Amino acid sequence: MSDLFVLSEEHQAIREAVRAVAEAKIAPFAADVDENARWPHEAAAALLAADFHAPHVPEAYGGAGADALATVLVIEEIARVDVSASLIPAVNKLGSLPLMIAGDEQLKKNYLSRLAHGEGFSYCLSEPEAGSDAANQKTRAVRSGDDWILNGVKRWISNAGESEFYTVLAVTDPDKRTKGISAFVVEKSDEGVSFGAPERKLGIKGSPTREVYLDNVRIPGDRIIGPEGTGFATAMKTLDHTRVTIAAQAVGVAQGALDYALGYVQERKQFGHKIADFQGLQFMLADMGMKIEAARQLTYAAAGRSERGDKDLTFFGAAAKAFASDTAMQVTTDAVQLLGGYGFTRDYPVERMMRDAKITQIYEGTNQVQRVVMARQLLAGVQSTL
């Protein structure tokens, strides 16, 4: 039998293993996590026990050594039952990838092995005045002998307070614009690090989003990630890869909503028929399934490019993220519609999925920014590697 365009047996086994953990140990708590806007500690424990909390960490540092596609499958399957919990592996990859891309061996050894053992890693790029315009950084890092001293405010930091480690972008030379920005590892326990109150959000309520305050935080000189002035380039390269994981979240939540709706329409009766018999609803289901599958294929194709570091990853990462997240928003909204009034209540999971889906269109660059990225790649003549 041909294995053209099918997942390998290894990848299929990973999907099955994650799905089992997600359904048994994460799904039962998803509504409560959302309702009480609390940390999904059951999910965190289950993911750590199964080595799915940061699957991308290489085996050399004690991690599971999952490739980019396997990591996508982990995140997709968790998001299918609870998007908040899927931020655990997604944020751990986002926070630590700068280190994997540009960090020296000693730094990788120290922090990646601790991440593999369960200490979380967040990513601090955004600031109050630096959102889409990420280069407009105000956080400063100044040399003091062999050390660096950091001052500033980072905004919208996922899993802040829960994570032990933070990749922080800071200006080291204000005259050099993006080439004057460097990346550092900051620890939660470093003196001068503190956190704002959790944001009160529409969705992903189980993932705390907080400001991170850096008040004269002194860190050793060897905590810089890569050479001075390379932080912004590393941060952008990181997003090329991790946008694929946001696409995975989007595919997962869309699939979760479709799965729930498929069950519901075959149970609910109106006018003496199952509502699944109405062709108007069948067409909605068909569109939902078709769009999810297109988003999934694009996401897996992007994951392959991430693994190989192909030159068209920038286009594919942006395309997968934008397409899958737009799909997730449409599909989850349609799932609410398929449940009628019941879909609008918290007694059913689809309204949570619709609220959770929204963030995938916003973070790691809004979908407007993804289109800017894609257009630049097209105009620069970057061709598909296939």
Ligand SMILES: Cc1cc2nc3c(=O)[nH]c(=O)nc-3n(C[C@H](O)[C@H](O)[C@H](O)COP(=O)(O)OP(=O)(O)OC[C@H]3O[C@@H](n4cnc5c(N)ncnc54)[C@H](O)[C@@H]3O)c2cc1C
């Ligand atoms: C829940 C949550 C978690 C997050 N987690 C993290 C994290 O862990 N780490 C981190 O660093 N950041 C994080 N972010 C920040 C996120 O990446 C930013 O919110 C996002 O990049 C948008 O920036 P902004 O909110 O300042 O919006 P703005 O940049 O102010 O954008 C406002 C609007 O203007 C549009 N716009 C802006 N520029 C352009 C343009 N050139 N062309 C067309 N339209 C444009 C945008 O698309 C948007 O519609 C998180 C945000 C949220 C809400």
